Amino acid sequence: MPDVRTAARPQAPGTDGGPSASDLLDFARRTAADAALVASLPLDPEGRTWIRLNGPGGSEAWLISWPPGTGTGWHDHGGSRGAFAAASGELTEQSLAVQLPTEGWKTLELADGVDRQHKLSDGRGRAFGPHHVHEVLNTSQDTHAVSVHAYYPPLPLMRRYSRNGPLLRLEEVERPEEWT
Numbered sequence: 001m002p003d004v005r006t007a008a009r010p011q012a013p014g015t016d017g018g019p020s021a022s023d024l025l026d027f028a029r030r031t032a033a034d035a036a037l038v039a040s041l042p043l044d045p046e047g048r049t050w051i052r053l054n055g056p057g058g059s060e061a062w063l064i065s066w067p068p069g070t071g072t073g074w075h076d077h078g079g080s081r082g083a084f085a086a087a088s089g090e091l092t093e094q095s096l097a098v099q100l101p102t103e104g105w106k107t108l109e110l111a112d113g114v115d116r117q118h119k120l121s122d123g124r125g126r127a128f129g130p131h132h133v134h135e136v137l138n139t140s141q142d143t144h145a146v147s148v149h150a151y152y153p154p155l156p157l158m159r160r161y162s163r164n165g166p167l168l169r170l171e172e173v174e175r176p177e178e179w180t
Contacts, residue, residue, distance in 0.1 A: 016153075019057040021127035024150040025083035027056045028125050031063070031148040032087035041065050043144050053148070060154035066091065066145040071137035074168065076100070078157035082132070082150060085125030089145025093118045093126060095134035096168075102131065110166045120147075133161065133168070 019027070031037065031053065042049050043065050055061030060080075066089065074094075079102055095116045100108065118126060125148075128134075138145040158174045 018152040019055070019059055019150075021081045021083055021129060023056055024059060024081065024152060025085065025125050025127040027059075027061065028083045028085035028148040028150050029123050031061070032085040032123050032125070032146075037063065038087045038146050041146060043067070053150075055150040055152070057152065058154070059150050059152040061148065061150040063087070064147050064149060066136075066138035066147065068138060068140045068142055068144065072135050074133060074135045074161035074163050076102075076131070076133045076159045076161075077151055078155055078159065079130045080151040080153055080155055081128065081130050082152070083125055083127040084120075084136070084147050084149040085123055086120040087123070087146040087148055089138060089140060089143050090119060090121040091145050091147055092137045092139050093120065093134050094137070095128075095132065099129075099131040100133055100168075105170065107167060107169045110168055112166075 041051055041063050045067055047067065048070055049065045051063045053061035053063055093116075095118070096110065096114050097116050098110070098114045120126065136147075155176060157176070159170055160172045160174065162169045162171050
């Protein structure tokens with residue numbers, strides 16, 4: 001198994017004519033501050049709910065609720081750059097500080113020291129490049145969280161991974177038609 005040690009190199013902002021990761025983060029933060037929009041999202045105690053939004057410059061955006069104890073599992077965004085910001089509650093992001101190859105592997109052994117954790121609340125957010133692999137969690141036992149996410153280009157797919165210690169394994173590839 002390859003040992004992944006390459007540092008992440010962000011894509012040059014907006015070189016493809018679309019919004020940069022920074023632009024997407026600005027949008028996510030502004031939208032997260034829209035109290036009326038955030039309040040319009042129905043909250044379900046059993047599962048995540050969402051509203052699709054029009055993002056800047058042809059990007060795809062989502063307002064997402066996170067019931068207590070829910071999360072995404074490890075995934076990437078199919079080569080899209082993106083950003084997300086907390087609108088209410090607190091989210092924890094677990095991410096990998098490496099650039100993973102997007103094709104040609106099923107299992108990778110991760111080097112020590114690649115794990116990162118960020119806690120996001122009160123409009124705080126994160127921008128990321130096209131090779132970002134992470135999971136997002138609401139670790140609260142009693143409080144919903146809400147966040148705004150934006151991606152460019154619009155998500156062509158999402159790869160889902162399982163993680164067992166240093167081993168990251170590709171489990172499935174989801175297509176947009178599965179998210180409606």
